[in-house]
Every structure is written in C-alpha cells, then in structure tokens.
C-alpha cells in the first residue's frame with residue numbers, strides 16, 4: 001500500500017440501487033483488478049451487514065474478501081453507531097491518533113454494538129434469517145402466481161426486492177401506498193422494486209399476516 005493507493009467502494013448487494021445481487025464473476029474481477037493495480041476494495045455493508053443476508057456480513061457469502069468494510073445502522077439496533085473494519089494489513093497504516101472523531105469509540109454505543117453482535121452472531125438468528133427468506137419467497141411467489149405483477153424476486157436473506165414486470169413499470173410507489181392503507185410498512189428501491197427488509201427475528205405469524213396484507217394491496221393495485 002502506497003501513499004497513492006486508491007480504492008473502489010461498492011455494496012455486495014445494492015440496496016437503494018434496486019436490490020441487485022453482486023454478480024459473483026463481477027466481484028471476483030473487482031478483486032483481481034484491485035490486486036493488480038494495488039487498489040483497496042471497500043464494501044459498504046451498511047444495509048447488508050449484521051446478519052441481514054443470513055451471513056454476519058454479506059461478503060462472507062461471496063468468493064472475495066474486501067480490504068475495508070463499513071457497518072452502521074443495525075450494528076446499533078437503532079442506536080447511532082458506525083464502524084470501519086479492515087484487514088490486519090490495512091490496519092497497520094492506521095496509527096493511533098490518525099483516525100479520530102468526536103464520538104469515535106463512544107462507550108455506550110460500543111456496549112450496544114457488542115450486545116447486538118451477541119444476539120445476531122448466533123446460528124439461531126442467522127439460520128432464522130435464511131428460513132424467513134424462504135417464507136417471504138414462497139409467499140411472494142404465491143401472490144405472483146395469482147396476480148402476475150413481478151418478473152423476479154431479488155436479494156438475499158431479509159433484504160428482498162420484488163421487481164415489477166413490464167406491465168407495472170414505474171409503479172412501485174402505488175404498491176407502497178396501497179400497502180400502507182392495509183397497515184403494512186414495506187419500502188421501495190427505485191420505481192420498479194418493492195423492498196422487504198423486516199426485523200431479522202420477525203415472528204412467522206407476522207410474516208404471514210404481512211403477506212396477507214400485501215396480497216390485498218396488490219389486488220387493489222391490479223384492480224385499478
């Protein structure tokens with residue numbers, strides 16, 4: 001690593017960009033090129049990290065390892081905290097005093113981050129995310145079999161995006177508004193994707209209830 005080292009930053013699974021899974025070959029090429037040109041690979045895992053994809057961090061489900069990883073949001077379970085993780089090799093360049101911030105290392109935030117990790121970094125929670133992903137995928141497939149609104153369901157774990165098909169292009173907000181009218185909070189990721197990012201420990205009965213409400217919302221939009 002030299003003074004001129006540059007970096008490439010990406011999300012292993014794009015969140016706001018439309019719930020787009022990182023293509024494994026693309027990620028491997030990024031790693032290969034970064035190594036070739038002495039660049040650092042930084043993964044923004046603010047949305048994908050802390051169990052969201054069913055791995056502790058999403059890179060663990062890819063074939064590559066970033067040099068730096070950013071984490072926040074879920075790391076504090078609602079309390080403001082962010083963290084930057086590096087390999088030991090990169091960390092050697094961060095001497096004490098070179099990377100300060102007003103709230104850096106805040107003891108309360110760190111205690112909360114530790115408590116979150118104790119809960120999330122368990123087989124029970126991480127396997128539970130994968131199990132719940134299947135419940136969502138099955139439920140969304142059943143809704144789609146009835147109403148034919150999605151071209152695919154993308155994403156991983158509990159960061160899923162139902163992609164609107166040709167007929168409903170640009171209308172994700174209508175599905176969002178119809179869902180709110182049913183008392184359901186979902187999100188959108190652009191004009192063509194309805195995003196589901198529930199609690200990692202959402203009870204199965206809530207998933208069933210949420211999907212039933214979402215189905216009613218879909219039925220309303222389809223009926224016009």
Ligand SMILES: Cc1ncc(COP(=O)(O)O)c(C=O)c1O
Pocket residue numbers: 011015016044045046047
């Ligand atoms: C992937 C990702 N990275 C970084 C951020 C940065 O968050 P903020 O601008 O709130 O610090 C967000 C916020 O949603 C995000 O989704």
